Amino acid sequence: MYTLHNHCRACGYGENTAPDGCKSEKAHEKLIPVLDLGIQPLANDFKSDREEREGFAPLKMMFCPNCTLAQLSVVVKPEILYSNYSYITSMSRTMLRHFGQLVAALGIKNGDRVLEIGSNDGGFLSILKDEIGCQVAGVDPAINLARIATVKGIPTVGAMFSFDSARNAISFHLGGLLPDIIIARHVCCHIDNLRGFINDIDRICGDNTIVAIEVPYVKHLMDKLYFDTIYHEHLSYMSTYAMEMLVSKTSLRIKDVLHFDVHGGVVVYVLSKQPSSWVSDEKRITVEDWNDFSFRCHDAMGNLVQWQRTNDSKSIVGYGASAKSTVWMNACGFRRKHIKFICDNTPQKQWKCSPGTDIPIVDEGALLRELPDYAVLFAWNYADEIIAKNQAYRDKGGKFVVPLPELRVC
Numbered sequence: 431m432y433t434l435h436n437h438c439r440a441c442g443y444g445e446n447t448a449p450d451g452c453k454s455e456k457a458h459e460k461l462i463p464v465l466d467l468g469i470q471p472l473a474n475d476f477k478s479d480r481e482e483r484e485g486f487a488p489l490k491m492m493f494c495p496n497c498t499l500a501q502l503s504v505v506v507k508p509e510i511l512y513s514n515y516s517y518i519t520s521m522s523r524t525m526l527r528h529f530g531q532l533v534a535a536l537g538i539k540n541g542d543r544v545l546e547i548g549s550n551d552g553g554f555l556s557i558l559k560d561e562i563g564c565q566v567a568g569v570d571p572a573i574n575l576a577r578i579a580t581v582k583g584i585p586t587v588g589a590m591f592s593f594d595s596a597r598n599a600i601s602f603h604l605g606g607l608l609p610d611i612i613i614a615r616h617v618c619c620h621i622d623n624l625r626g627f628i629n630d631i632d633r634i635c636g637d638n639t640i641v642a643i644e645v646p647y648v649k650h651l652m653d654k655l656y657f658d659t660i661y662h663e664h665l666s667y668m669s670t671y672a673m674e675m676l677v678s679k680t681s682l683r684i685k686d687v688l689h690f691d692v693h694g695g696v697v698v699y700v701l702s703k704q705p706s707s708w709v710s711d712e713k714r715i716t717v718e719d720w721n722d723f724s725f726r727c728h729d730a731m732g733n734l735v736q737w738q739r740t741n742d743s744k745s746i747v748g749y750g751a752s753a754k755s756t757v758w759m760n761a762c763g764f765r766r767k768h769i770k771f772i773c774d775n776t777p778q779k780q781w782k783c784s785p786g787t788d789i790p791i792v793d794e795g796a797l798l799r800e801l802p803d804y805a806v807l808f809a810w811n812y813a814d815e816i817i818a819k820n821q822a823y824r825d826k827g828g829k830f831v832v833p834l835p836e837l838r839v840c
């Protein structure tokens with residue numbers, strides 16, 4: 431189900447280290463373990479009672495002292511994670527606002543040829559096609575989602591991104607012309623062979639192609655304690671320095687670094703083949719920063735467990751069966767007796783169990799029907815939107831609990 435990964439996928443540090451760590455002349459060059467979240471189920475393995483679970487794997491973070499990339503110690507087979515994927519890109523107000531900001535910042539305009547890597551169900555490309563008038567094509571390994579996208583008129587190649595799958599998308603759907611814009615939102619962190627990935631992107635770029643790579647910003651993750659975004663799908667946690675090292679071997683250069691506040695804070699690396707005057711102002715992340723982060727994470731988990739114990743006589747549910755919720759459930763050992771159910775608006779997740787637990791996922795209406803005392807918000811990235819739309823629940827005495835960055839009840 432998974433293999434170990436013991437060298438840095440951005441800069442290659444430790445590449446020759448033998449698996450037993452002592453046979454190679456480079457054995458001293460080893461990634462440093464900085465956070466251990468134990469053995470966890472796959473965060474999006476939402477299954478009904480009778481469906482077979484995919485299993486559990488270690489969830490441990492390693493730090494590269496050479497380029498500062500943080501990455502997981504294992505790689506779960508991508509076929510297991512993505513061939514039937516339950517995460518559908520949200521079309522919530524928050525995400526629509528973000529898409530608008532992204533289009534403006536990248537200067538995407540009518541007639542542009544846009545290739546999206548990891549295009550999911552084609553949500554973002556639909557906006558570009560229908561509202562801006564772009565010529566679009568997607569590549570996504572989740573066959574179920576690629577099919578949904580194609581049915582709604584977004585040409586999508588159902589395959590892992592590679593030079594070949596991109597070339598197919600370009601020849602069949604972009605008239606054989608290189609894209610003006612290549613977008614990869616939250617894809618990079620899912621890729622094992624990162625250097626191969628960036629090389630393949632390089633090969634499908636023309637001189638004026640703009641590449642936009644959106645990833646969660648590791649500094650926000652550390653500052654705001656978003657440890658629940660660490661799960662098996664997310665293999666790497668990229669700093670700007672690591673991104674510079676990664677692209678340094680290609681003909682692409684960082685042209686700009688844009689920050690947005692979705693998903694708790696993301697960064698968009700804008701790359702192109704044109705000469706760039708951009709210079710980084712990022713402070714280098716150190717192993718001490720990660721060690722401090724690890725302590726604070728365990729405090730945050732302890733706080734939620736303690737809060738649940740103190741309120742054990744009250745009825746408590748979850749809101750948002752995000753991948754993040756799976757990390758919380760399993761790191762805190764929550765079961766149905768602690769969290770009665772989790773409400774979520776994704777039909778594919780409803781009437782399934784929160785991975786690794788017996789906690790059922792139900793529709794959002796359950797909040798008003800059941801009126802629990804507390805709803806713990808595991809989709810904290812949509813806190814404003816979810817709290818606002820559930821005012822009726824709060825009017826009837828219900829309270830939301832936001833677990834990060836500091837536990838607050840509102």
Ligand code: JHZ
Pocket residue numbers: 517520522616663693749750751752753754755773774775776779794809811812815816
């Ligand atoms: P949400 C995903 O993480 C997975 P997740 C992935 N690995 C990734 O990289 C990031 O996103 C970016 C529900 N909801 O989007 C929908 C409501 O029920 O934070 C979702 O199941 N009602 C690809 O899974 C969940 O909450 C609502 O009103 O952590 C949110 O999950 C809203 C707004 C959401 O992503």
